[in-house]
Amino acid sequence: MPRRLTLADAVHHAREALAGGEAVVSVAVLSSVAAHGPAAGERISVWANRHEGTLGDLNLDEAALRIARTALAESDRPATHEIAGCTFYVEPHRAPPELVIVGAGHVARPLCRTGAMLGFRVTVLDDRPEFATRERFPEADEVRPARFDDPFRDVRIGRGTYLVLVTRGHKYDFEALRDVLHRPELPAYVGMIGSRRRTRAALEALAREGVSGDRLKTVHAPIGLHLGGETPEEIALAIAAEIVMVRRGGTGQPLRDRERVAERWVRSGG
Structure with missing residues (x-):
């Protein structure tokens, strides 16, 4: 069983990423309504090809890893996610460009x-x-x-x-x-x-x-x-x-030309 991650461990991983190291996502349990769910504060740190910590349940760990790796690829902003009666707080940490x-x-x-x-x-x-x-x-x-x-x-x-x-x-x-x-x-x-x-x-x-x-x-x-x-x-x-x-990943195209709102409105007769 992987060892549980402390808050100090997670902060250390985040600070390493912000200082120019590999990007990492912190996933922490905010709350759980399941009878045998993880306690608030349980957390894992997730990188592109590895992770540390556990939420105490293999299925929840796998769900958290999927969410974290999606965040690594697509987001810079923290977010909350609801899975199997648990609320996760997901926060990417990466050095500024x-x-x-x-x-x-x-x-x-x-x-x-x-x-x-x-x-x-x-x-x-x-x-x-x-x-x-x-x-x-x-x-x-x-x-x-x-x-x-x-x-x-x-x-x-x-x-x-x-x-x-x-x-x-x-x-x-x-x-x-x-x-x-x-x-x-x-x-x-x-x-x-x-x-x-x-x-x-x-x-x-x-x-x-x-x-x-x-x-x-x-x-x-x-x-x-x-x-x-x-x-x-x-x-x-x-x-x-x-x-x-x-x-x-933009195109540089004017949004007016891309969306053509006025053109479509005129063509439809207003």
């Missing part, structure tokens, strides 16, 4: 603010000490000096990273893009600012270096959704919108 902005110029400032507002843990990198400052980026979790010949030294770039390349020069964007595309594990998103001509030149150069077409197609360049924006704030909004679209 990482937004790494390479370049600390005019677009980076509003993008940092927007990223923080959207719940990202924001890191800003630049090779200019006067630009990479806490005063310019108060909402960032980290502001780091960087060398663009080794842009991600001591910076973790993984599957949960959203990477934006907006340096002061196309050469530096290209060096950062080259670095990340040669890594074994690609980020969740990589976008590079620049014109169509510069984007094409960069991708052609990387193809000549042996970067596969499949990898090149993952790059969002020119970066952002087409909103017609011109100011740094409008460009940052277009970039943030594309990141949300990629993260949440």
Whole structure:
């Protein structure tokens, strides 16, 4: 029989996940009306391929595991579930997504603010000490000096990273893009600012270096959704919108065109 999990154990697992470890779901019994049901406070911690703890009943454990793994795949929000006379509290714990902005110029400032507002843990990198400052980026979790010949030294770039390349020069964007595309594990998103001509030149150069077409197609360049924006704030909004679209599986299509409410109403005669 698996050992019962204490509240301290569950809190420890949650804190590990929030600090950047593997995502975990806590499942706790709030109440039970069954005669021999589990006591309130019984709990298990569930990861993608393992779990710890027991509710004291194999069938309830299996039900809780199914609910928890669905939450792992589909939700960031806590919820309650009723099964076999028991009320479960199900709470996912995962590290916030990482937004790494390479370049600390005019677009980076509003993008940092927007990223923080959207719940990202924001890191800003630049090779200019006067630009990479806490005063310019108060909402960032980290502001780091960087060398663009080794842009991600001591910076973790993984599957949960959203990477934006907006340096002061196309050469530096290209060096950062080259670095990340040669890594074994690609980020969740990589976008590079620049014109169509510069984007094409960069991708052609990387193809000549042996970067596969499949990898090149993952790059969002020119970066952002087409909103017609011109100011740094409008460009940052277009970039943030594309990141949300990629993260949440959206299409970028206007909801008016997708739902066609007015068109259907007019066609039906009102």
